[in-house]
Amino acid sequence: MAPVNDLQARPRKPGYGVGAVPSLAKNPLQFFMQSLLNQGDLVPLNLGPTRLLLVHHPDHVRYVLQDNWRNYSKGSMWIAIRKLVGNGLLASEGDYWRRQRRLMQPAFHRQKLAELTQTITATVAEMLKDWQTASDQHQPIEMVHAMSEVTMQIIVRTMFGSDVSKDDTRAMVDAFTKALQLMNLRMWTFFLPDFIPLPGDGAMRDVLQQIDTTVYRFIEQRRQNPGGSDLISVLxxxxxxxxxxxxxxxQLRDEVFTIFLAGHETSATVLSWVWWLLWQHPEVERRLHREVDEVLGGRLPTFADLPNLKYTRMVIDESLRMYPPAWLIPRTAVEDDTIGDQPVKAGMTILMSPYVVHRHPDFWKDADRFDPERFESGEVAQRHAYIPFGEGPRLCMGNSFAIMEMQLIVAMVAQTFRLSLKPGIDIKPTTMPVLRPNQDVWMYAYPRPQDVAGRTWLIQSDREGSSVVPDAEAERVRG
Ligand code: HEM
Structure with a gap:
């Protein structure tokens, strides 16, 4: 890698002033992409008292997140997130963060993850039984909600054990979704002091209290029954x-909130994109089906199968490239510095976007095309231009967990159903604050032909007397 200050950056223009706010507010993703294409790799954004710097080149991003990371704290944009996760890992800093990370890291080691496989596959199998009923009745399923519910159920069960009720999980999904939406406004108005009221402040207090009550109840239950192998017992x-x-x-409450927040909405939105992308690319879907049939032959996936589900992994990697849920990574400069040839003042907000880095024309060919094969070829030798989990010391702690969970979910769904988008839905990305589809993603689940031996985990009796919609209908809907 070239030293960052010698970097051949694309020609840079002077950046933007307050006049840019309406386009930034209207469509941040488009604004960020345009700023790279029109202004270059380092784009100052001067909003009166607030100075920001958009950092687009992967070498500069690496400089901020890794090489000189101590000079870039989580800072002001994280204040809103702190309201939710307190001093949990995602938002804490300094020695406290280091200690907590050291404490929690072992809970995410390979051996621990292997132990979680069964909990995950059992939870997905339950979801697929519900899908079977919906499929039999030709009812569409809303993917963003379905994926949120299954990933929340997985995180709750891996954290607190399998005895947490579905009602509790559903209530948590709804509360977290609401909290995230409410947090968005505070995040983008981070320069306003806390005492200035904003719409939604009261609703935020209510929803936090609701989540607090449930989480403290879970913690108390585990204190009363120690010795389990779930994550909270380990913590x-x-x-x-x-x-x-x-x-x-x-501290436990803050870390539980962090893991709930960081660990369910992110994976859930990637998976929603996966189903939509597969529907648009039947050739990719066919290759995925071939792989899961060959590797699994109709049985439940195990931890040992994961390295053999290579194409499944490539589909996930490519979906994460195109639609990285954590599309924005903000930092605040602690002391004056220089990034490339750009002077940085202490207190300046630095904004980096995996969405932009993953579409940077110097690193990705035909970046708007969904092409899992690029993860087989040399293109991803440009690994530092692929940062869905961030990089440096604050790299996502749950990245292996997330990949394992998504591989298991994609493999099990693909073994069982083909998903077809309900006609008339036109999906675009929105930033709320994770990168998610801008509307509900309703899809029909059509059973795959039963030519794969077994699939015994999907209880056959549930399907008796059903009126399965013939595959021809799927073809018609798919057009
Ligand atoms: C597709 C799924 C996921 C994506 C794209 C994702 C992305 C990220 C990113 C970009 C960061 C770094 C933020 C920064 O540098 O400011 C991060 C941090 C973090 N993530 Fe994830 N994440 C995912 C899933 C998970 C899961 C499943 C868990 C837990 C079970 C998790 C736990 C964490 C934690 C604890 C941190 C903070 C680490 C630290 O600062 O030390 N994430 N994640």
Whole structure:
């Protein structure tokens, strides 16, 4: 990699002033892409008292997130997120962050993940039984909600054990979705002091209280029944190697919130995009079906199958490239610095976008095309231009968990159904604050031909007397 200050950046123009706010507010993704194409790799954004710098080149991003990461704190845009996750890993800083990360990292080691496989596949199998009923009745399924529910169920069960009820999980999904929407406005008005009221502040307090009550109840239940193998039992047992301290209830609450927030909406939105992209690319879908049939032959996937589900992984990687849920990574400069040839003042907000880096024309050919094969070829030798999980010391702690979970879900759904978009739906990305489809993604689930031996995990009796919609109908809907 060339030293960042010698970088051959594309010609740079002076950036934008306050006049840019309406287009930024209207369509941030388009604004960010246009700023790269029209202004270059480093784009100052001068909003009166607030100075921002858009950083688009992967080498500059690496400089901020890795090479000189100590000079770039999470900063002001994270204040809104702190309202939700308190001092949890996602938002904490300094020695406290280091200690918490060291404490929690072992809970995400390979061996621990392997132990979670069965919980995940059992949860997905339950979802697919519900889908079977919907399919029999020719009812469409809304994918964003279905994926949110299944990933929330997975995170709740891996954190708190399998005895958490579906009602509790549904209530959590609804509450978190609402909290995320309410947080969006505070995030983009981060320069306004807290005492200035904004619409939605009261609703945010109510929803936080509702989530708090449920989470503290879960924690208390685990304290009463210690010794489980779920994540919360592991966190309750963990002691700091140096000080011997354990986490307090408040710290546990913050970390649980963090894992709920970081770990369900992100995977859920990627999966919604996966189904939509597969529907648009039947040749990719066919290759995926071939792989899951060959590797699994109709049985449930196990941890050992994951390396063999290579194409499944490529489909996920490519979906994450095109629609990275964490589309924006903000930082604040601690001291004066220089990025490339751009002077940076202490306190300046630095905005980096995996969405833009993943479509940077110097690194990705034909970036708007969905092409999982690029993850087989040398193109992704440009690994530093692929950052869906961030990079450097603050790299996503749940990245292996997320990939494992998504591989299992995609493989199990693809084994069982072909999904077909309800006609008349035109989907675009929106930033709320994760990158998600701008409207409901209603899809019909058509059973795949039963030419694969087994699939015994999908209870056959559930399907008796059903009126399965013939495949010809799927072809018609798909056009
Ligand atoms: C597709 C799914 C996911 C994506 C795209 C994603 C993306 C990210 C990104 C970009 C960051 C870095 C943010 C920054 O540098 O400011 C991050 C941090 C984090 N993620 Fe994820 N994430 C995903 C799933 C998960 C899951 C499943 C978990 C937990 C089970 C998780 C837990 C965390 C935590 C704890 C952090 C904070 C790490 C730290 O600062 O030390 N994430 N994630």
């Amino acid at each position: 309750l047992e963990m002691q700091d190697a140096d000080t011997g301290e354990r986490m307090t209830d408040q």
